[in-house]
Amino acid sequence: MRDAILLEKLKRGDPKGLELLMHAYLPYVSVIVWNILRGSMAPEDAEEVVSDVFLAAWNQAADLECGHIKSWLGAVARNKAKNKLRQRGRSLPLEEDLLDLPGLSDPITRLEQAEEQELVRRAVDALPEDEREIFLRHYYYTQPVKEISLTMSLNESTVKSKLRRGRMKLKEALMKGGALE
Amino acid sequence: MKRSISDLLDHYREDRVDLKGDTPLSPVRIKELTMKHICEETGGNRPQAARQRKRFFSRGLLVAALLLSLCCLTAFAVVFTLRDAARADMGVSQDDPIREWTEYDNPLQTGTETAPQATLVATMCSGSRLYAYVAVSPVPEEAAAGTSPEWEWGPRGGLDGCTALHLEQAGYDPDTRTSLVKVSMTLEDKSLEQVEVSMNLCHDLKPIAAYGPVTVPVTESQALTCPADITVVNTTRQLKEAWGLRPDMPAFSQYTQEGTIDQISICAGYIELEMTTPTLEEWTAVSGAEVLLELEEQSDTPLPPQLEGYLVRRMFGGSWSVSVEETLADARLNYRDGTSELIRQIPSPYAGTWLSAEEPYPDASEDGIRRYRFTPLQAFDLSQVESITMAGKTYPFPQPDDLSP
Numbered sequence: 001m002r003d004a005i006l007l008e009k010l011k012r013g014d015p016k017g018l019e020l021l022m023h024a025y026l027p028y029v030s031v032i033v034w035n036i037l038r039g040s041m042a043p044e045d046a047e048e049v050v051s052d053v054f055l056a057a058w059n060q061a062a063d064l065e066c067g068h069i070k071s072w073l074g075a076v077a078r079n080k081a082k083n084k085l086r087q088r089g090r091s092l093p094l095e096e097d098l099l100d101l102p103g104l105s106d107p108i109t110r111l112e113q114a115e116e117q118e119l120v121r122r123a124v125d126a127l128p129e130d131e132r133e134i135f136l137r138h139y140y141y142t143q144p145v146k147e148i149s150l151t152m153s154l155n156e157s158t159v160k161s162k163l164r165r166g167r168m169k170l171k172e173a174l175m176k177g178g179a180l181e
Numbered sequence: 182m183k184r185s186i187s188d189l190l191d192h193y194r195e196d197r198v199d200l201k202g203d204t205p206l207s208p209v210r211i212k213e214l215t216m217k218h219i220c221e222e223t224g225g226n227r228p229q230a231a232r233q234r235k236r237f238f239s240r241g242l243l244v245a246a247l248l249l250s251l252c253c254l255t256a257f258a259v260v261f262t263l264r265d266a267a268r269a270d271m272g273v274s275q276d277d278p279i280r281e282w283t284e285y286d287n288p289l290q291t292g293t294e295t296a297p298q299a300t301l302v303a304t305m306c307s308g309s310r311l312y313a314y315v316a317v318s319p320v321p322e323e324a325a326a327g328t329s330p331e332w333e334w335g336p337r338g339g340l341d342g343c344t345a346l347h348l349e350q351a352g353y354d355p356d357t358r359t360s361l362v363k364v365s366m367t368l369e370d371k372s373l374e375q376v377e378v379s380m381n382l383c384h385d386l387k388p389i390a391a392y393g394p395v396t397v398p399v400t401e402s403q404a405l406t407c408p409a410d411i412t413v414v415n416t417t418r419q420l421k422e423a424w425g426l427r428p429d430m431p432a433f434s435q436y437t438q439e440g441t442i443d444q445i446s447i448c449a450g451y452i453e454l455e456m457t458t459p460t461l462e463e464w465t466a467v468s469g470a471e472v473l474l475e476l477e478e479q480s481d482t483p484l485p486p487q488l489e490g491y492l493v494r495r496m497f498g499g500s501w502s503v504s505v506e507e508t509l510a511d512a513r514l515n516y517r518d519g520t521s522e523l524i525r526q527i528p529s530p531y532a533g534t535w536l537s538a539e540e541p542y543p544d545a546s547e548d549g550i551r552r553y554r555f556t557p558l559q560a561f562d563l564s565q566v567e568s569i570t571m572a573g574k575t576y577p578f579p580q581p582d583d584l585s586p
Contacts (some may be wrong), residue, residue: 003259008342012526012528015216015219016558018215019212022208022211022215025206026211029199029219030211032200034204034205034206036200043205043206045205046204047210047214050206051218053216054215056210068194070196071196074196075191075192075194092185094186099182099183099185099189101182101183102182113361120190133198136195137198139190140187140198141200151458167186174184
């Protein structure tokens, strides 16, 4: 109900809609951006990026759909923060971020990219709930292993082990999907 | 080939993880930055219908002026920028403010923890609605950030002749820790010349700071009125819709009744309709709603005498409200510049468009006399309003100049 109200105001160009959007999602967006930029940039830089996310929501209100606002904001926040990091020549603070996919090539055409995105989506959605959450907290939200272990009341070795399983399943899905081409 | 897992997830959409955490980022600065960028990029709004463009353009520019001028601070400068924020909130033009808007040149005293201060900045008085913008300090930044529902403003003490409907923050100056609080009131005693307002800042429902009292003058206002003849139909369908999702809806009778909207008024603060309907007794007789009295008797909780029949009265009022909303779904306000607005699309602080307004006397609705009101978020400029279109017919308003005393 809250999202429906703020979306209606946002789409009408009512600044109150943006106020409501920020009230509801500013903490969420701030955590995503800070997880990516901390250790590489000052808080003021991160604040600019968070502001850019809500500016994007204001300018692209027509693209927002009820029930998908949070996921839209999350995706935009990640992308803007990662772009900012790349501009400064820094890399993400992630463990074992690289997947080795021998025999596969980078998807070039839009169709290949769409197919790869679908494979990734299915592989992640197929993970057991706790593994998926750990996988997304680390690789999607860039949350450090230590923080994940504290948040989910698990020890770090368990978190690392589940991350490893998630990586293996994602690799398997991509290799299998690539082999069918 | 090596691929980054993080990059592979760039097109993944997720919203299930309950992501929380502390950051050193300032919500207040982020909001200021965002509003500043919006004003710089678009002048305060995206392309809209002409009237809405005018309404939000003013607000955007004034917000930008507020943000940019927050860099230089004197007591008067702070009041001036808060005055800009008040104008922006009410949609009042800086160059040509509406007659119902009054600004006060009171010097701002910066408060301390032991001597908090409250200063009247501006008021908008229209009919029975009175809005007061009050600068209060000191207010902690975390309370002013607006990111936590734990902080809220509330009235302190009663208001003689007046109801404090709502208090909310309309602006904040972090350097002097001064909040602009908007107090929205309904005047029950129309002969009042002023109101004393005091307020609390509450955290987790507990008052932690008190401000005021501030004397708020009640100033002159005007309304434009025209007769109307709009038929409103009320049937079993509207009654069932008013019943809503309550369980065990009784079997009402099939009926049709008609009411008439006789008069339309507009002032800066709202549009008001006067309507006549069949009486409660007449409506109950045809709708079969007396069955609701049996439901009340079956309730486990005994009702005090003054509440007996409340469900019948509630359904009576609710069904006519549904009828009015349906009849006026396409109602438009027409302006002298040739533009018009759908009234249901004008921003309002309330859910729903036409809400029941104060009765001319107690229980007037039972006698078939009803009032409905639409309240906009920002003031109407009566000099720009030409007519109103309802149920396919246009009713011109008299010119404001015709009503000079």
